[in-house]
Amino acid sequence: MIFEQVANGGCQSYLIGCSEACVGALIDPEVRKIDRYRALAAQHGVRIQYIIDTHTHADHFSASKQLSEILDVPVIAHRLSPAPYVDLRIDEGDVIKVGNIRLTVLHTPGHTRDSMSLVASDRVFTGDALLIGATGRTDLPTGDPEQLYDSLFNKLLKLSPDLRIYPAHVYKGSTCSTIEEELRSNPRLQKRDRGEFVEMMRTLSLSMPEHLTEALRVNMSGGVSVAQLLSEAAAEVPFMSMEEVKSRVEAGANDFIVLDVRERDAFDAAHIPSAKHLPRGQLELRVNEALPDPTLRIVTYCEVGKISTLAAATLRRMGFTRAVALDGGMKAWKEKGYQTEATPQA
């Protein structure tokens, strides 16, 4: 069996593969590790055949939709998953075949309604139902401590004691455990009475994960995150260094336009000398009158360099094929002590 565990902070993804059939499945992939998964699959000589999400993640951005499009393979999730891009909806007792490997589905709700665990011959992928030394939380959307109690005590913990556990999160350093080990030492599993367990889960008062609403929006809809949007735009545009812009402005170069895409107040207070102003929000609608020559070299800038990247990408798409973005923003420009100009008061 081919097996790789890929950590991204505390989030864990897995590549499981069959070396005879040369196929594999990716479990709980995260967007920032897409290249890593593909490299690992290539290194092991396996073709990724399935992308599997154990549940709707609230704390990281699932790479399932993107990988499914890149690799042209189906996304698998529990039938209760709200994600519209799921191709294969599965349920309790279903078996996913990955070459000679069999992954049997256990519906293990509680952390989320659509949580499932995948049981292989010697290991179980528990998603966020059973963690090492902990359990998944039940206070996020569709969480339910009563359901988690049943998923743990009436399903997962009744599996073979020597099964290894591979969860979707690792918080305390150890990356592998067994059912037996968790029964013995996991503090949350010591509350074996349903009422006590539910009460404990209800009173944990954990802090909310970072990017909660954004992760749910992206994972439930298949849309993109702000970071993805920015990195896609950044991949479409070249940048110009602040030193280069400064020297061109000082030399009075007339073969390029410095374009400030911030709001009017910010522009009026301080802008790069000779900059033209066209706020990002009005870019598409006012571009024809503001920038009549599409062959000009245009350098966009904003406060920190993000909006200007989006603006430069938009300009390129509209035919301004020499648009670039400032590598940095007005904030860094000022910090360097470079010259600025205010709009004269009328």
Ligand SMILES: [Fe+2]
């Ligand atoms: Fe989760």
